[in-house]
Amino acid sequence: MSNLFTISPDFSPDHISGWYIFNTWLQKQTGEAIHLEMYNDFHSQREAIKSDKVDLIYANPFDAAMLVREKGFLPLVKPLGRADEAIIAVNAENTVEDVAHLLPGIRVAVTDDPDVHLMGMIMLEPGDLDANNVNINVCDTYVLVAKHLLRGDADVGIFLAEAYDNLSNMIKSQLKILVRSQISVIHHSLMIGPKLVEKRDKFQSLLVDMSNDAKGKGVLEGLGIDAWVGIEDEEMEFMIDLMDTLNT
Amino acid sequence: MLHDMKHDDIVGDYQEITLNLFGNLTRKILYTQIETPYPDGKLIVSTTDPNGVITHVNQAFIEMSGYTKDELLNTPHSILRHPDMPPAAFKDLWDTIQKGNKWQGFVKNLRKDGGYYWVKATVIPNVRNGKVTGYTSVRRKPSRTKVEECIKLYPTLF
Ligand SMILES: Cc1cc2nc3c(=O)[nH]c(=O)nc-3n(C[C@H](O)[C@H](O)[C@H](O)COP(=O)(O)O)c2cc1C
Numbered sequence: 001m002s003n004l005f006t007i008s009p010d011f012s013p014d015h016i017s018g019w020y021i022f023n024t025w026l027q028k029q030t031g032e033a034i035h036l037e038m039y040n041d042f043h044s045q046r047e048a049i050k051s052d053k054v055d056l057i058y059a060n061p062f063d064a065a066m067l068v069r070e071k072g073f074l075p076l077v078k079p080l081g082r083a084d085e086a087i088i089a090v091n092a093e094n095t096v097e098d099v100a101h102l103l104p105g106i107r108v109a110v111t112d113d114p115d116v117h118l119m120g121m122i123m124l125e126p127g128d129l130d131a132n133n134v135n136i137n138v139c140d141t142y143v144l145v146a147k148h149l150l151r152g153d154a155d156v157g158i159f160l161a162e163a164y165d166n167l168s169n170m171i172k173s174q175l176k177i178l179v180r181s182q183i184s185v186i187h188h189s190l191m192i193g194p195k196l197v198e199k200r201d202k203f204q205s206l207l208v209d210m211s212n213d214a215k216g217k218g219v220l221e222g223l224g225i226d227a228w229v230g231i232e233d234e235e236m237e238f239m240i241d242l243m244d245t246l247n248t
Numbered sequence: 249m250l251h252d253m254k255h256d257d258i259v260g261d262y263q264e265i266t267l268n269l270f271g272n273l274t275r276k277i278l279y280t281q282i283e284t285p286y287p288d289g290k291l292i293v294s295t296t297d298p299n300g301v302i303t304h305v306n307q308a309f310i311e312m313s314g315y316t317k318d319e320l321l322n323t324p325h326s327i328l329r330h331p332d333m334p335p336a337a338f339k340d341l342w343d344t345i346q347k348g349n350k351w352q353g354f355v356k357n358l359r360k361d362g363g364y365y366w367v368k369a370t371v372i373p374n375v376r377n378g379k380v381t382g383y384t385s386v387r388r389k390p391s392r393t394k395v396e397e398c399i400k401l402y403p404t405l406f
Contacts, residue, residue, distance in 0.1 A: 099288070100392060123289060125368070126389040181289040185306075237376060238384070242293065245370035245386035248350055 002033040003055035003196060006048065008188055009041050010060060010113040010160070018222030019058075025219045029206045030199065042112055055193040061186045062114035065240045073191040074200055075236040077207045077228035084188065085161035085181045086119035091149050092176045099126050099178050102156065104133040109145040109154035112138055115186060118246055120158030123179045146171050185239060189231055204230055250324050252276035257314075258362040269326045270300070277331055282363040284312065292367060292387040298380060300325045300342075314360035325385075330358040334405035345371055345383055354390055354398045366395045 005026070007019055016038070023036040034056065039045035046063065048054050049071060059067055061084060067073035088099060096102055102124070110117050121130065137154055139145045142163035148154035150171065161180060164172075190207065192200050210216035211227035220227065252275060260280040267275050292312055295304035305313075305320050313320065313328060320327065329338075333356055344351040351371045356364050367387035373380045 122388050126286075126288075126391050128391045128393050179289045182308075183289075183291050185293075234376075237374070238295075241372055241374055241384050242291075242386055245350070245372055245384065246291075246388075248352055248370050 002035045004048075004053055005034045005036045005056040006039060006045060006054055007036075007058040008060040008063075009039050009045055010111070010116075011058075012163075012224065015223050018219075018224070021222050022219050025210075025216065026206075030203060032196070032199070042114060055195045056190070057193070058188060058190050060113065060115055060188060061239060061243055062118065064189060064191070064236065065243060067191055067193075068236060068240060072194040072197070074197060074233065075231035076190045076192050076200065076204045078187045078189045078231050079223075079225040080211075080227040080229050082162070082187065082225070083184045084115050084119070084186045085183060086116045086123065087159040087161045087164045087177055087181070088120060088123050088179045089146075089149065089157045089159060089164065089175045089177050090155065091152065092174050094155070094176065096178070099124060099129075102127040102129060104129065105135070106155040107135045107137060107148075107153070108156045108158060109137045109139055109148040110158045111140065111142060111145060111160075113160060115243070116158060116160045118243075119181050119183065119186070122246055123181060124156070143167065143171075146175065150174055185242060187239070189236065190228070249322070250275055250327055253278040253360075253362065257360055260362065262362045265331050267326075267329060267331060269324065269329065271324075273324070273326070275326075275329075277329075277358065278362050279331060279358060279364070280362040282361075284359065284363050284365045286365060286367060286387075286389040287312070288389065290389075293384065294320075294325070295374065295382055295384045296325050297382045300383070302327075303382060312359070312365055313357070314363075319360075328357040330356045330364055332356050332364075332402060334402050336405050337402075341371060345373055348373055348375075348380070354394055355387075356398070356402075366390050366398075368394070 005023055020036060023034055027034050142159050145157040146167055149157045192203055207228040208230050211220055258278045260282050262278045262280045265277050267277055290308040292308045293306040294302055294309050297303055302320050302323055302325055310317055341351045355367050355369050358364055368390040369385050369387045371383055371385040374382045374384055
């Protein structure tokens, strides 16, 4: 029977074909039949996880707790040097220089990336802002978050730092960063489910070695990843505990 | 190990007091009125064993506390205990986490140089294979309003 592989719906659109190529590589290397299923949003992906359809996942840190603690997933690898960080930005013409000076009632543009949303809201807390006193506007992409700021339809934007950094210079020149997180231990992870768990070591070593081989390196480039780094169980538990404290 | 604070480490005018800590420990504290602002965007993270002895600190913890990693590891977490913190806060912390629950609160911490910094802390039990192996505390930047409330409230809790 084929295994189902899915990736966190916050993947960059530039890498869609890269993930299909990665899946082909993975099937060839492991000898397992793996079907890649892309979900449009976190909600439908979580439904699939809940009904035990998923066997492999490139997961958002926000979902790691549920995957490990409720669904018996174990970590395989994370991308080298690519922690998830968040940025709080405003229109460059906004006179506010510090989150502490933002006022209740502001309009906050976000995407549905759960980990970035969480980190962003924590960075708004020093301004006495929370979900109860701001207006959240969920956008499909970070480019749309930026556009809302430029048009003045939103006062504050919460960005994945990497997505912000990849905005065009034209857009960035019209925005201003108030805070950039420096957390460095929250990251996406490739995880393996109960059905495949006996093959965990094999999967992990193939993935860790992937960047040492020209073909593998090329496949990784298609994902915008330099190399996979193995994740120890305790590292994953630590990240889950950390996310848990932030979620409070 | 928990040592008395040293005059040479202190920056600015200071007061002196001896704190009674858990396990019949006493510590001479030297403290100033100098606040170090919480760094934007950072989390200060530490983990302890079940007895509150530090087993892990992140870089932000080291920078804000002013101690080296070696001075922090294997030392009771009360190394940051500030005399302005009411004992009831820490009793509540320990009662809560020992029941397996999360604790959240605003804490004034003491630096090696005698200064202080305010944090919003969340402490959770680390459960591994059904057993509590220790506790993790993650601190974030507190809102000034909340800190002002604590500055008024805490002296009434002694
Ligand atoms: C994970 C964890 C983190 C803690 N962090 C702090 C801290 O930052 N500052 C502090 O004064 N006490 C902290 N405590 C509480 C101390 O263990 C201790 O109870 C407190 O400093 C009061 O000292 P005493 O219990 O010896 O009276 C922490 C405890 C745990 C379990």
